[in-house]
């Protein structure tokens with residue numbers, strides 16, 4: 001695996017990989033890799049001839065009071081995992097390489113960036129789209145792989161790609177869960193044992209929504225009331241941020257579920273903010 005810490009090195013390595021083979025896949029990450037990330041790498045390997053992974057804890061997507069400084073960093077372990085998966089190129093630049101002094105240019109997907117996580121984390125998606133656009137310019141992959149767990153991020157990135165005519169194919173990969181159902185996240189490492197068990201309420205609320213949907217309920221308001229209000233009432237120490245039933249592309253709320261619909265939840269367990277979702281298909 002070639003480890004590149006500068007943009008010039010990454011460009012050269014990716015050009016070389018694309019010259020030798022046809023399709024280059026990119027898996028953008030912030031490191032602290034878990035099975036969810038590795039499932040993206042495996043999907044990229046299955047669909048591409050060579051795989052590049054980026055590890056960059058992107059400061060512009062963290063708010064001033066968020067967890068940038070304590071975000072888990074495990075570079076040596078991450079390298080070992082990626083090497084084992086047969087990743088060809090790892091791009092792991094320092095912050096100054098990506099954001100040299102004086103940068104004032106942003107990529108902003110208006111309106112969508114203010115929904116779901118964008119509402120609770122102002123500026124977050126502007127940071128995400130800016131770094132993903134930069135990575136696409138540097139790596140120039142044919143396809144990029146993202147987890148369905150970050151459903152709002154996926155919608156925002158798809159919209160950026162569409163509006164700015166990026167050639168990259170965006171591939172969404174299924175949520176990977178722990179054996180008890182908790183969606184895998186690098187932030188799960190922050191949870192105490194007690195919080196870890198309380199955190200299962202996110203998954204329980206989504207299961208309740210799915211069960212009511214499978215039983216024939218199509219009213220979003222009824223699902224929200226039974227799944228969010230009632231289930232979260234059983235875990236008063238978990239603070240619900242949002243529980244929304246929305247169109248997966250526009251992130252606009254739907255009243256009745258008549259086509260593919262996203263049920264998304266975010267909540268704070270102690271000081272850790274977790275998200276999860278399920279897609280309902282009538």
Ligand code: PAF
Pocket residue numbers: 028029030056058061128131132150153
């Ligand atoms: O999903 C993530 O880990 C990040 O938001 C991403 C896409 C790597 C951009 O920093």
